[in-house]
Amino acid sequence: MPAAGGVQGRRPLVGGNWKMHTTREEARSLVRELRSELDGLEGIDIVIFPPAPWLADAHDLLAGSTLRVGAQHAHWERSGAFTGAVSAHQLAGVVDYVLVGHSERRQLFHECDRATARLLGAALAAGLSPLLAVGETAAERDRGEAEAVIERQLLAALDGLQRLDGRVAVAYEPVWAIGRGESATPSQAEEGCATVRRIVAERFGADAAARARVLYGGSVSAATAGELAALPSGDGALVGGASLRAAEFAGICREVAPSGGG
Numbered sequence: 001m002p003a004a005g006g007v008q009g010r011r012p013l014v015g016g017n018w019k020m021h022t023t024r025e026e027a028r029s030l031v032r033e034l035r036s037e038l039d040g041l042e043g044i045d046i047v048i049f050p051p052a053p054w055l056a057d058a059h060d061l062l063a064g065s066t067l068r069v070g071a072q073h074a075h076w077e078r079s080g081a082f083t084g085a086v087s088a089h090q091l092a093g094v095v096d097y098v099l100v101g102h103s104e105r106r107q108l109f110h111e112c113d114r115a116t117a118r119l120l121g122a123a124l125a126a127g128l129s130p131l132l133a134v135g136e137t138a139a140e141r142d143r144g145e146a147e148a149v150i151e152r153q154l155l156a157a158l159d160g161l162q163r164l165d166g167r168v169a170v171a172y173e174p175v176w177a178i179g180r181g182e183s184a185t186p187s188q189a190e191e192g193c194a195t196v197r198r199i200v201a202e203r204f205g206a207d208a209a210a211r212a213r214v215l216y217g218g219s220v221s222a223a224t225a226g227e228l229a230a231l232p233s234g235d236g237a238l239v240g241g242a243s244l245r246a247a248e249f250a251g252i253c254r255e256v257a258p259s260g261g262g
């Protein structure tokens with residue numbers, strides 16, 4: 001559960017999504033660098049999402065530190081004849097978080113809303129914290145459908161829940177801002193995060209919405225993290241490209257941590 005510390009008592013969270021980058025050696029040295037830069041940074045949760053084959057290495061190298069490890073993807077079934085898949089259940093004990101519904105999974109691997117709901121439920125059942133990504137494409141935004149897309153993705157993924165489990169965090173990631181080198185503006189990011197919070201309030205009540213952690217993601221850098229972290233509705237960042245550079249990612253985490261973590 002998020003402890004007190006961030007805006008309105010919500011503890012900030014920064015995720016580093018490495019996507020399909022790094023060799024094993026590169027991954028190991030990045031984890032070591034991140035540990036030496038960030039271990040013990042106060043008032044913030046930091047989680048890295050390395051590629052699947054390096055998860056156990058990351059888990060071992062971060063043992064006893066404050067940094068956490070997450071999986072970029074998992075399958076919802078516990079076990080079975082699912083060649084190539086790894087289940088949330090299998091990942092428990094190696095990771096604490098799992099990404100759900102990242103736009104690359106939705107677009108490149110044709111993951112549907114129903115799949116996000118299944119994985120989110122399986123992650124919670126396996127004792128993991130799901131980090132659900134939602135957000136509209138440029139074309140959807142141009143057609144004035146941004147809010148409707150966020151609402152559809154969010155409600156579908158949370159469909160099976162009676163109440164909003166405190167382990168669920170949501171990242172508003174406008175697809176048009178991912179991997180572009182230019183984030184959404186703070187007002188665009190705030191609008192998206194506020195939309196997420198409004199929909200959570202309508203579905204689960206005002207208290208759940210006030211407690212939920214909502215991140216912004218899309219070309220976050222150390223230069224933009226400060227203003228994005230200061231958003232009234234935002235509680236941190238989901239970082240892609242910049243999470244592969246230890247000093248840059250550490251800079252982002254320090255910008256997001258209350259008073260630089262001090």
Ligand code: PGA
Binds near residue numbers: 177241
């Ligand atoms: P980016 O990726 O920071 O490289 O834009 C963000 C993401 O895909 O989560």
